[in-house]
Amino acid sequence: xxxxxxxxxxxxxxxxxxxxxxxxxxxxxxxxxxxxxxxxxxxxxxxxxxxxxxxxxxxxxxxxxxxxxxxxxxxxxxxxxxxxxxxxxxxxxxxxxxxxxxxxxxxxxxxxxxxxxxxxxxxxxxx
Amino acid sequence: xxxxxxxxxxxxxxxxxxxxxxxxxxxxxxxxxxxxxxxxxxxxxxxxxxxxxxxxxxxxxxxxxxxxxxxxxxxxxxxxxxxxxxxxxxxxxxxxxxxxxxxxxxxxxxxxxxxxxxxxxxxxxxxxxxxxxxxxxxxxxxxxxxxxxxxxxxxxxxxxxxxxxxxxxxxxxxxxxxxxxxxxxxxxxxxxxxxxxxxxxxxxxxxxxxxxxxxxxxxxxxxxxxxxxxxxxxxxxxxxxxxxxxxxxxxxxxxxxxxxxxxxxxxxxxxxxxxxxxxxxxxxxxxxxxxxxxxxxxxxxxxxxxxxxxxxxxxxxxxxxxxxxxxxxxxxxxxxxxxxxxxxxxxxxxxxxxxxxxxxxxxxxxxxxxxxxxxxxxxxxxxxxxxxxxxxxxxxxxxxxxxxxxxxxxxxxxxxxxxxxxxxxxxxxxxxxxxxxxxxxxxxxxxxxxxxxxxxxxxxxxxxxxxxxxxxxxxxxxxxxxxxxx
Numbered sequence: 057x058x059x060x061x062x063x064x065x066x067x068x069x070x071x072x073x074x075x076x077x078x079x080x081x082x083x084x085x086x087x088x089x090x091x092x093x094x095x096x097x098x099x100x101x102x103x104x105x106x107x108x109x110x111x112x113x114x115x116x117x118x119x120x121x122x123x124x125x126x127x128x129x130x131x132x133x134x135x136x137x138x139x140x141x142x143x144x145x146x147x148x149x150x151x152x153x154x155x156x157x158x159x160x161x162x163x164x165x166x167x168x169x170x171x172x173x174x175x176x177x178x179x180x181x182x183x
Numbered sequence: 184x185x186x187x188x189x190x191x192x193x194x195x196x197x198x199x200x201x202x203x204x205x206x207x208x209x210x211x212x213x214x215x216x217x218x219x220x221x222x223x224x225x226x227x228x229x230x231x232x233x234x235x236x237x238x239x240x241x242x243x244x245x246x247x248x249x250x251x252x253x254x255x256x257x258x259x260x261x262x263x264x265x266x267x268x269x270x271x272x273x274x275x276x277x278x279x280x281x282x283x284x285x286x287x288x289x290x291x292x293x294x295x296x297x298x299x300x301x302x303x304x305x306x307x308x309x310x311x312x313x314x315x316x317x318x319x320x321x322x323x324x325x326x327x328x329x330x331x332x333x334x335x336x337x338x339x340x341x342x343x344x345x346x347x348x349x350x351x352x353x354x355x356x357x358x359x360x361x362x363x364x365x366x367x368x369x370x371x372x373x374x375x376x377x378x379x380x381x382x383x384x385x386x387x388x389x390x391x392x393x394x395x396x397x398x399x400x401x402x403x404x405x406x407x408x409x410x411x412x413x414x415x416x417x418x419x420x421x422x423x424x425x426x427x428x429x430x431x432x433x434x435x436x437x438x439x440x441x442x443x444x445x446x447x448x449x450x451x452x453x454x455x456x457x458x459x460x461x462x463x464x465x466x467x468x469x470x471x472x473x474x475x476x477x478x479x480x481x482x483x484x485x486x487x488x489x490x491x492x493x494x495x496x497x498x499x500x501x502x503x504x505x506x507x508x509x510x511x512x513x514x515x516x517x518x519x520x521x522x523x524x525x526x527x528x529x530x531x532x533x534x535x536x537x538x539x540x541x542x543x544x545x546x547x548x549x550x551x552x553x554x555x556x557x558x559x560x561x562x563x564x565x566x567x568x569x570x571x572x573x574x575x576x577x578x579x580x581x582x583x584x585x586x587x588x589x590x591x592x593x594x595x596x597x598x599x600x601x602x603x604x605x606x607x608x609x610x611x612x613x614x615x616x617x618x619x620x621x622x623x624x625x626x627x628x629x630x631x632x633x634x635x636x637x638x639x640x641x642x643x644x645x646x647x648x649x650x651x652x653x654x655x656x657x658x659x660x661x662x663x664x665x666x667x668x669x
Contacts, residue, residue: 069470077473111462138465160469161503161510164476 063087064094065109091115095123105175106133125153132178202304206235208297224276245271256287260300264289282308333433338417339368340426357403374401388414388427409438453621461509472499508632522558526591532570544584551590557666559599561644569637573603573660580607599666604659610652
């Protein structure tokens, strides 16, 4: 796996964990701590996959997802959620074009598997 | 001048709005007035000179079959020379019936010899009809009062004695009328706090005219129930205060509803708190578990370190499961509900029971599943969780064995009913109060979330769950779901 990834989460330990994990998997990783910052970064630079926490302070994860998909529709956005399952949020993010979601209640291996699946499927569609 | 008086008297008699006729001492009619003539519909000429009893029979002057009474009155007046009154039904010339009150008076000479008999009849049909309707009103009021069951109306006089004990009083208090009437009011309220508050209540009524309070009454049998009591002044016909009127309403049902609302509000508040906490825990937990996973996959790894990391991971998984169940508690129902046959859902759950560590003693499972049960709209996974929870609880309540009954039925064109009952240890009243509260558990190993999750799932299905239990006898959970109307 060698995607160029942007991780968006307002908590530093979570950002660092994703950074370490995906670097270990062979990806190049950059991080942002707010929705606003992530939109700015996507505008300046191309990322293949954005991992976006659904719950952010300031601009919400949903709003950031919407703006990124408007800005660069080819970017694959995967949502991260601390919620076990929230129907409303998931339906809404699907509507805005997210490729899938990863729960923070998953184990690391489950999460990596899900990530790979979503990213591959979405990239295949783009191509 | 005397001629004029006679003429005047003659006119008065003739024009009087009463039936008047008169016979001599032999019984022959010697005169009658216009009203009598018109009423019986026979000309005066044909009446005068006739025997009065013959006229009575022929003209139906009294109730058919009761002519002997009329005759007896006439004989009595003639023999004992005293006036009599009696009522009878007269059928007039047109065939219409009138109730007549007859006055039969002997006419005596100066020597007290019988000269004749005067008959004076007044039509009292209208008065009688009015009386009957008054009786009907009384009867109707009585029936209305007797039909009212959830109100009790009783009246106390100024001495403190019960002078009226009506409406639903017997039903509400369990005391019969003859046990309390004319006794002091404290015999009704011996054990509740009304007796204690009575001086205050009466003071308020005297000064303000009325007083309302919510209180508890205790029945004859000792059972207590909530009431809303209104006490007002009792004013007699002369406008004087004669006592106090007590009007009590049984508000047991209202209280139950209020309690349910209170419970669900409390649950909603706890739900918010719990999901907030769960989310806050999830983040650091995710980081910890991610880091340990990474460490575990790093090589080379000392044996001791690897073991420790595995222990940490196992503990994290435990917390994660707990947090997941917290989140289940606030979970919203997914919109992809489908028409479900609850019988099928229950049958699917039964095999799962064998995966749980259940008591070894023999438990007989009785399935009373109604055929052709209407379908409900629901999420089969969530409902399986509900039934599994209830069934496991029932099993665990019967460590010494027993009977587990699962019953389904449809009631009142609207609801599908599921009853899960056991013959186990039962739940204490204190336990029943908190049974659907999160973190309330009577089991050593329980999280106390099972039934609160069930409660939420059922609420999200627009259903209801209630529980009845007796310690030592068993517990019945009753679930209701609205079914899909065709």
